[in-house]
Amino acid sequence: MNNIAIITDKDEKIKYDDLKMYIEIFSSKMIFKSTILIIASNTIGCMVGYVSCLKSGNVPLMISRDMNYESIQVYIEKYKFNFLWVPDMWIKENVAEYKIIYREFRYCLIENNIEQPELHKDLALLLTTSGTTGSNKLVRISRDNIEANTNDIINYLNIDDTDRAITLLPMNYTYGLSVINTHLKSRGTILLTELRPFQSQFWDFFNKYGGTSIAAVPYTYEMLLKLGFKEWKLDTLRTMTVAGGKIGITEEQYFIEYAKTNRKKFIIMYGQTEATARISYRPWNMAEEKSGSIGIPIPNGRMWLEDTNGNVVSKPYTQGEIIYQGKNVTMGYAYELSDLSKGDERKGILNTGDLGYIDEDNYFYIIGRGDRTVKINGHRIDLKDMEKKIEADYPEYKVVCEIEKCLDTGLHKRIKIILENRDKSIHCVQTSENTKKIIDMISWKMNISSQMIYIEIQQ
Structure with a gap:
């Protein structure tokens, strides 16, 4: 033995x-x-x-x-x-x-x-x-x-x-x-x-x-x-x-x-x-x-x-x-x-x-989720919960979280976070500095790698 x-x-x-x-x-x-x-x-x-x-x-x-x-x-x-x-x-x-x-x-x-x-x-x-x-x-x-x-x-x-x-x-x-x-x-x-x-x-x-x-x-x-x-x-x-x-x-x-x-x-x-x-x-x-x-x-x-x-x-x-x-x-x-x-x-x-x-x-056979929970590299992520957390810290934005997939495999690759400015009279400029700040906050709060996150700020 x-x-x-x-x-x-x-x-x-x-x-x-x-x-x-x-x-x-x-x-x-x-x-x-x-x-x-x-x-x-x-x-x-x-x-x-x-x-x-x-x-x-x-x-x-x-x-x-x-x-x-x-x-x-x-x-x-x-x-x-x-x-x-x-x-x-x-x-x-x-x-x-x-x-x-x-x-x-x-x-x-x-x-x-x-x-x-x-x-x-x-x-x-x-x-x-x-x-x-x-x-x-x-x-x-x-x-x-x-x-x-x-x-x-x-x-x-x-x-x-x-x-x-x-x-x-x-x-x-x-x-x-x-x-x-x-x-x-x-x-x-x-x-x-x-x-x-x-x-x-x-x-x-x-x-x-x-x-x-x-x-x-x-x-x-x-x-x-x-x-x-x-x-x-x-x-x-x-x-x-x-x-x-x-x-x-x-x-x-x-x-x-x-x-x-x-x-x-x-x-x-x-x-x-x-x-x-x-x-x-x-x-x-x-x-x-x-x-x-x-x-x-x-x-x-x-x-x-x-x-x-x-x-x-x-x-x-x-x-x-x-x-x-x-x-x-x-x-x-x-x-x-x-x-x-x-x-x-x-x-x-x-x-x-x-x-x-x-x-x-x-x-x-699985065809999808009944909620908005997804898995990326074994990590389960609740997109709805993520949206709420971001909006709590950045109330000036309407937040939508989406999943980007690899065209070759169809696998989930990263999270695309769209930040839409609620006040259209204020012009928002997307810079690497403010984008990094938001990504770091999300990475810390959700305990996920910053490499899994992509930010897009819309006017």
């Missing part, structure tokens, strides 16, 4: 027995059912902190390390976390004084608030929704949710102790966490790295330690295609999965053909944070026949369509909202500290907000 849990790109190896010891040490530093904010990174420190919390009954919130200090402080103040588990560098970059009670793996455990919050007994994990929509809303996830989704993913991907998954996704992202959960549960190995797949060192590391799978969002596959992925020598690669948005037709066909030619598996999946990660998958052997489909429900899950009146839509090629039922459906949202004491509000049923249809074989 495999006994190596983690291998890093610095050739560090942690056995399962050692990981168990680190978990016990870390857990001893906290009181049972504490809350802890973890700044996520694909490092040993972050992984030990995350796994320790799940094993010891403490409740972590996984936060992107790309989030700015001010935004992180909002979460800390709003949810009053007992502890913070943060990289050493984060302490150095921020001037506030902290009480550090433990230091290991270039991470610090900070005691922040000694008052124990009232937590529901089933609460195990907190996540933001697919990156962020710019709010402080959190998804409340139970231990049973994690266990159910982990087991189902292991089942349909046939993950075992011979599998070695490389970290392409951040640990604050539900898809990324599912890779960690499934491979540790199967006693496989995590190839832990913060290298990017566009760097040759990433694939050198993958080949050196016999990586067997990659999990990525559509944008990554788009880039890999442009880099000539088909020409690379990846003998140990067995499985490629994609989720986090719709993959372009060109990329889909390219990787289906690659998998077929090289006897690999290419599996398209669909999920939401509100379902602990996974809702459906397209079996690898149906990749060509069901092109464009998100597939069938994961094992032990159920999917159907409903019209606007709540009636079940069973006729093929007829539009309806995709509804999902399963033990992995999360408990609900948290908007403030008191919500952490709430129980299961969804009762196993999730209205996804995605519109779609089924074919004659009951394979599901």
Whole structure:
């Protein structure tokens, strides 16, 4: 049986027995059912902190390390976390004084608030929704949710102790966490790295330690295609999965053909944070026949369509909202500290907000959203919420947010923000200075990259 849990790109190896010891040490530093904010990174420190919390009954919130200090402080103040588990560098970059009670793996455990919050007994994990929509809303996830989704993913991907998954996704992202959960549960190995797949060192590391799978969002596959992925020598690669948005037709066909030619598996999946990660998958052997489909429900899950009146839509090629039922459906949202004491509000049923249809074989297809939420590179963004936030800061403008798509792939590329001057008697001049100021404000408030935003000011 495999006994190596983690291998890093610095050739560090942690056995399962050692990981168990680190978990016990870390857990001893906290009181049972504490809350802890973890700044996520694909490092040993972050992984030990995350796994320790799940094993010891403490409740972590996984936060992107790309989030700015001010935004992180909002979460800390709003949810009053007992502890913070943060990289050493984060302490150095921020001037506030902290009480550090433990230091290991270039991470610090900070005691922040000694008052124990009232937590529901089933609460195990907190996540933001697919990156962020710019709010402080959190998804409340139970231990049973994690266990159910982990087991189902292991089942349909046939993950075992011979599998070695490389970290392409951040640990604050539900898809990324599912890779960690499934491979540790199967006693496989995590190839832990913060290298990017566009760097040759990433694939050198993958080949050196016999990586067997990659999990990525559509944008990554788009880039890999442009880099000539088909020409690379990846003998140990067995499985490629994609989720986090719709993959372009060109990329889909390219990787289906690659998998077929090289006897690999290419599996398209669909999920939401509100379902602990996974809702459906397209079996690898149906990749060509069901092109464009998100597939069938994961094992032990159920999917159907409903019209606007709540009636079940069973006729093929007829539009309806995709509804999902399963033990992995999360408990609900948290908007403030008191919500952490709430129980299961969804009762196993999730209205996804995605519109779609089924074919004659009951394979599901997505055609759009019922609201104005979009995904760009795995980040969920509420355009309506964005418009409100901008207008609150710039009341002189009427704001319209649109999505620009790549002409070649049809994928969402960036947000176009149109600012229309409400007072036509005042002439507005669009300069790089005022445009940058607005972009920086939006980037900070919505916690998205400024490169995803384009401003157009109209008179």
